[in-house]
Amino acid sequence: MRLAGADLRRPPYCLNNDCLLVAYYSSAEWTCHAVLGWPMPHRVLDLFCEFRVLTNGRARPAGDGLLGACTYFGIDAMEAHRKEAMRELAMRGGPYASDELEALMKYCQTDVDATVRLLNVMLPRVDLPRALLRGRYMVAAAAMEVAGVPVDVATLDRLRASWDDLKVAVVARIDENYGVFDGSAFSTVRFEAWLAQQGIPWPRLESGRLALDDDTFHEMGRLYPITAPIREARTALAKLRLNDLAVGHDGRNRCMLSAFRASTGRNQPSNSRFIFGPSVWLRSLIRPPPGWGIAYVDWSQQEFGIAAALSGDERMAGAYLSGDPYLAFARQAGAVPAGATKHSHPEERELFKACALGVQYGMREASLARKIGRSEAAGRELLRLHRQTYPRYWRWVEAAQALGMLHGRLWTVFGWQLHVGAGVNPRSLANFPMQSNGAEMLRLACCLATERGIRVCAPVHDAVLIEAPISKLEEVVAETQAAMAEASRVVLSGFELRSDTKVIRHPDRYADPRGARMWEAVSEMLQQRIHLGADLQRDPSASAHPSSLLSPVSVS
Numbered sequence: 095m096r097l098a099g100a101d102l103r104r105p106p107y108c109l110n111n112d113c114l115l116v117a118y119y120s121s122a123e124w125t126c127h128a129v130l131g132w133p134m135p136h137r138v139l140d141l142f143c144e145f146r147v148l149t150n151g152r153a154r155p156a157g158d159g160l161l162g163a164c165t166y167f168g169i170d171a172m173e174a175h176r177k178e179a180m181r182e183l184a185m186r187g188g189p190y191a192s193d194e195l196e197a198l199m200k201y202c203q204t205d206v207d208a209t210v211r212l213l214n215v216m217l218p219r220v221d222l223p224r225a226l227l228r229g230r231y232m233v234a235a236a237a238m239e240v241a242g243v244p245v246d247v248a249t250l251d252r253l254r255a256s257w258d259d260l261k262v263a264v265v266a267r268i269d270e271n272y273g274v275f276d277g278s279a280f281s282t283v284r285f286e287a288w289l290a291q292q293g294i295p296w297p298r299l300e301s302g303r304l305a306l307d308d309d310t311f312h313e314m315g316r317l318y319p320i321t322a323p324i325r326e327a328r329t330a331l332a333k334l335r336l337n338d339l340a341v342g343h344d345g346r347n348r349c350m351l352s353a354f355r356a357s358t359g360r361n362q363p364s365n366s367r368f369i370f371g372p373s374v375w376l377r378s379l380i381r382p383p384p385g386w387g388i389a390y391v392d393w394s395q396q397e398f399g400i401a402a403a404l405s406g407d408e409r410m411a412g413a414y415l416s417g418d419p420y421l422a423f424a425r426q427a428g429a430v431p432a433g434a435t436k437h438s439h440p441e442e443r444e445l446f447k448a449c450a451l452g453v454q455y456g457m458r459e460a461s462l463a464r465k466i467g468r469s470e471a472a473g474r475e476l477l478r479l480h481r482q483t484y485p486r487y488w489r490w491v492e493a494a495q496a497l498g499m500l501h502g503r504l505w506t507v508f509g510w511q512l513h514v515g516a517g518v519n520p521r522s523l524a525n526f527p528m529q530s531n532g533a534e535m536l537r538l539a540c541c542l543a544t545e546r547g548i549r550v551c552a553p554v555h556d557a558v559l560i561e562a563p564i565s566k567l568e569e570v571v572a573e574t575q576a577a578m579a580e581a582s583r584v585v586l587s588g589f590e591l592r593s594d595t596k597v598i599r600h601p602d603r604y605a606d607p608r609g610a611r612m613w614e615a616v617s618e619m620l621q622q623r624i625h626l627g628a629d630l631q632r633d634p635s636a637s638a639h640p641s642s643l644l645s646p647v648s649v650s
Contacts (some may be wrong), residue, residue, distance in 0.1 A: 295467010
């Protein structure tokens with residue numbers, strides 16, 4: 095809030111290397127810095143991050159906010175109901191009456207006092223050098239939250255205005271290529287028949303029924319892109335809420351990144367508010383403004399590379415460095431000839447890819463068999479080939495599982511840790527080293543990029559979306575890739591991961607191949623509605639039967 099006579103041209107505290115700023119979930123403070131044009135701090139200790147490190151995997155009865163952390167350590171703090179009332183008052187905005195202003199200032203002071211008491215209790219438990227890296231990321235997170243993702247607002251507004259009427263017609267249009275819906279209801283019987291016709295081995299539950307959860311559809315969409323539009327259609331009917339997407343008056347999608355919320359330490363932004371959260375076809379709303387371009391820069395097979403580097407398995411490292419680790423695995427296992435390519439042996443590549451990815455999640459033979467639509471014997475054989483091909487990786491991951499069970503925790507190269515409870519399934523620990531160190535790598539890359547002046551619009555799992563003027567876009571993409579390469583070398587002790595880029599220049603828009611058919615169908619039907627509206631304006635007596643919106647159109 096602006097106080098009468100206050101000088102807001104500079105912060106009233108030190109920001110240089112000699113000063114340490116302590117806060118709780120500090121990206122809010124650094125967002126304020128960005129809005130006011132203040133420089134960012136050099137050294138930050140964020141007690142939220144450290145509280146998450148200390149308690150990740152443990153129960154937090156009062157949550158992980160400031161009040162929850164104080165409660166956890168037995169520190170007196172503002173009552174929850176009082177704190178919520180003050181937050182609502184602050185979010186309401188001014189102008190404020192004098193008593194409201196005084197109450198807000200006391201509220202802020204109460205939080206400061208609670209943070210000081212919390213610091214005194216937590217400081218002996220804090221790994222300060224690594225904690226500063228986590229605080230550094232909160233500064234980068236604020237920069238990314240301020241930047242936001244550029245969105246085609248005109249198209250979004252048209253979608254929002256007509257979505258309830260449009261979605262059933264769009265699903266019907268998509269279903270012309272599949273025949274798996276009965277009206278607006280998804281038909282399992284029809285879907286099973288379509289899968290058999292296509293020869294797609296869909297995962298099944300232990301009961302024998304098809305696995306129809308969203309995670310299965312998501313994974314199968316990656317393995318068999320032809321199935322992706324079915325998932326998009328189901329989501330469109332069931333749970334897509336376009337009004338939840340957070341887009342500001344300036345056409346930027348912004349939401350809290352929720353840093354360190356996941357048990358692996360990854361960001362956990364709202365699926366409904368973040369443009370990369372809902373259906374993949376909605377990502378085609380991402381569009382750079384005139385004169386600008388964006389680039390999606392992601393690590394190639396990040397988890398496979400991390401596993402190879404941290405385990406020290408030279409054959410696995412060689413497979414990664416080949417450029418196609420899944421086909422290289424098949425070659426190393428003797429399942430395909432030395433000259434095999436993804437075009438000559440696509441089925442074998444997909445099988446070995448499913449195995450390589452499944453292993454990293456602790457998948458066993460029965461689950462792998464359901465995933466690839468083969469017998470348990472086939473799943474068992476693939477796992478045997480993986481063990482035979484990468485024995486050092488298996489010794490490493492089994493040692494990590496044993497360490498977690500014996501010592502009650504696992505940790506990353508930068509100290510993010512997971513506390514392991516007595517009832518944990520050891521297989522659930524198998525993927526933690528890859529996911530959590532991948533999160534460390536992404537955070538460091540975001541720090542390096544933002545500190546070098548790169549406008550990072552958003553972090554996305556193993557990628558970043560960046561933005562630059564078209565005249566400088568190629569240069570900025572190269573700088574981003576250099577930052578990501580450096581981050582991988584730091585985390586993996588010199589082992590460098592490759593990155594791929596997808597560059598989009600205005601007036602083009604972002605596109606995800608998995609959502610291409612859905613986006614094409616939605617766009618065409620929106621155009622039909624626009625033309626119909628124009629016709630009605632010219633001739634009010636003209637009309638069109640709603641079924642005309644279902645006229646055949648190719649979406650291939």
